[in-house]
Amino acid sequence: MGIRKNDILQGTLVLLILKSLATNPRLHGYAITSHVQRVSENLLRVEEGSLYPALHRMEQEGWVRADWGKTEKNRDARFYSLTAAGRKQLAHEQESWARLTEGVARVIRYA
Amino acid sequence: MGIRKNDILQGTLVLLILKSLATNPRLHGYAITSHVQRVSENLLRVEEGSLYPALHRMEQEGWVRADWGKTEKNRDARFYSLTAAGRKQLAHEQESWARLTEGVARVIRYA
DNA sequence: TATGCATAACTAGCTTAACTAACGGTTCGA
DNA sequence: TCGAACCGTTAGTTAAGCTAGTTATGCATA
Structure with a gap:
């Protein structure tokens, strides 16, 4: 319930x-x-x-693009990059996040 | 997906x-x-x-106590108050919240 | 040579919170 | 008397994140 330690909040x-x-x-x-x-x-x-389910969802949404490559440790890995839509989405999410935290902060500050 | 407008984040x-x-x-x-x-x-x-499901859960957890009463508008209403356990839980949640927002802030700030 | 560790990705299945979209009843003012 | 604001409740859905695995490979070292 509530905020559990080591839980990343939904979103x-x-x-x-x-x-x-x-x-x-x-x-x-x-x-x-x-x-x-x-x-x-x-x-x-x-x-x-x-992480991986989230990355797959985000690829579906067109926010990221993936391609296989080699890491500097010479391992196969799927590399992700932002798309234009992803950049736009980031802006939205950052704004929502700011609004939410500001709202919660006001409730917490309110004496 | 992500942070939906008008969604209160889980927790x-x-x-x-x-x-x-x-x-x-x-x-x-x-x-x-x-x-x-x-x-x-x-x-x-x-x-x-x-709200109401959350209040019921919180009552189950023993964080709040409920009793029926009259509002100043003369309506029946269930009044909730914090228990000692609720106060303790609030401290935990506030700390988790602070840790989370600070963590996210660091990721966002990081240029 | 084998053995183990760090790296890298993936998934089935579960949990649970929050939402949608209702419904029922009351008080009061217009 | 009619509607708006007040107050509570719930069934059913959605969806994100977690647990607890599995698979595979490069590299160091014993």
Whole structure:
């Protein structure tokens, strides 16, 4: 119930992925996980069982594009990049996120 | 997908209710709705179909206590108040919320 | 040579919160 | 007396994220 520790709130995951790809074009899934974890300084952790389904959904939606390639460790990996639609979506999600957090902040601040 | 407009993110609702009851002891459901909407300055809107089930769950969890009474408009209404467990839960949820938003903020800020 | 670890991707099945879209009843003012 | 605001309830749906696996390969090292 409520906010569970180590739970990424519904909706947040997509935002994090889009933003990661806006910052680093062409990341593979595994790299997205570590990027989010590193940049958030361990506050956030993306589970693989959440990540890959999300990436597939986002590809369906046309927000990301995928192609196979080699990592610098010489492994096969699917690299994702943002599409124009993805960039637009990122803007929307960022705005929604700002509105939500501002709303919650007001309720919390209100003495 | 992602953050839908007018969706209260999963987990946020409980936090909002707990906080509303911490600020205003003894609110009825309808009043919680209007309180959140007013205090958030219309950024947030709590749907009744979400609110009442949430209140029932929270009562089951022992976070709130309910009793029937009369409103100042002379209507029957179920008044909710925080329990000790509810206050403790509020502290947890507020901390989780802070951790999540800080994590997301770092990912977003990261250039 | 084998053995193990880190890397990389994927999925079935479950849980659960929040929503939609109703419905029922009451009080009060126009 | 009629409608609007007030107050509560619920069945059924959706969908996102999690758990707990599986598969596979490159590389280091014992």
